[in-house]
Amino acid sequence: MNSRLIIALDLPEADDALSLAQRLLPVTPWLKVGLELFTATGPGLVRNLLDLGARIFLDLKFHDIPNTVRRATAAAIRAGAEMCNVHLAGGEAMCRAAAESVAEARSLGRNCRLLGVTVLTSQSAAPGAKDLRGQILDYAGKAKAWGLDGVVCSGQEAAAVKAAVGREFICLCPGIRLPGGSVPLEDQQRILSPREAARNGADFLVVGRPVLQAADPAQTAGEILRQIEDAGK
Ligand code: C5P
Helix, strand or coil: CCCCEEEECCCCCHHHHHHHHHHHCCCCCEEEEEHHHHHHHHHHHHHHHHHCCCEEEEEEEECCCHHHHHHHHHHHHHHCEEEEEEEHHHCHHHHHHHHHHHHHHHHCCCCCEEEEECCCCCCCCCCCCCCHHHHHHHHHHHHHHCCCCEEECCHHHHHHHHHHHCCCCEEEECCECCCCCCCCCCCCCCCECHHHHHHCCCCEEEECHHHHCCCCHHHHHHHHHHHHHHHCC
16 A cells, blocks of 8 residues: 555554554554654554554654664664654754664665654744745755655645755655644644645655544544545546
8 A cells, every 4th residue: 555644643552552553554554653652652562553564654753962863763673663753953963873774774675764854843933043944945955965765844845845855855744734624733833734735745644633533533534545645636
């Protein structure tokens, strides 16, 4: 299944995450395990999700000294992540260290894509920054130069990132809200609908609360998937 939809399992407990995963996996294989769930449940839960047939984006947004990030990235890949990420704000040496871990794993036949977080979609501008889009494009260029496979950015910036850095460079976009949906923005600032994000060139869309808070999460995920597929027609 060549799905572009990733559902964020932003839940505190393994049992809830596993039962939701079972409902969602017929719709999309991609699940995101982030800080809350991984801190609570660790690699054991990732193994359980892999056993169910999931593909895992391990969204731990590493930001530490290069040696620590190199080793943490290797551990994420060993845990079974097919995608993982670092904060580009961590700088060149840190990002290159993570990319080296990914390259080493690839040479052993284990493929994981490494993405760089540009500016969180919960931020309308980084502190002190005037030109948010310029900052994101600058980060995207650096991410490519430093050996990363793509960036995490909002759907609002995906087209500009692709134009600046190349079509093959992955744009993974959170900050997705359904038009007319009942989920409030809460902490998200730079949002788009699934259709708009897909049209803008997002390779992957990450959706959390609009699915998690839906009366029928699998049905809502299916609706989002249809919007993404319609956008590609
Ligand atoms: O609930 P919602 O759809 O807003 O969730 C978005 C998900 O994407 C969250 O799990 C959040 O951690 C993640 N994310 C984000 N912005 C980034 C990177 C990841 O919102 N830049």
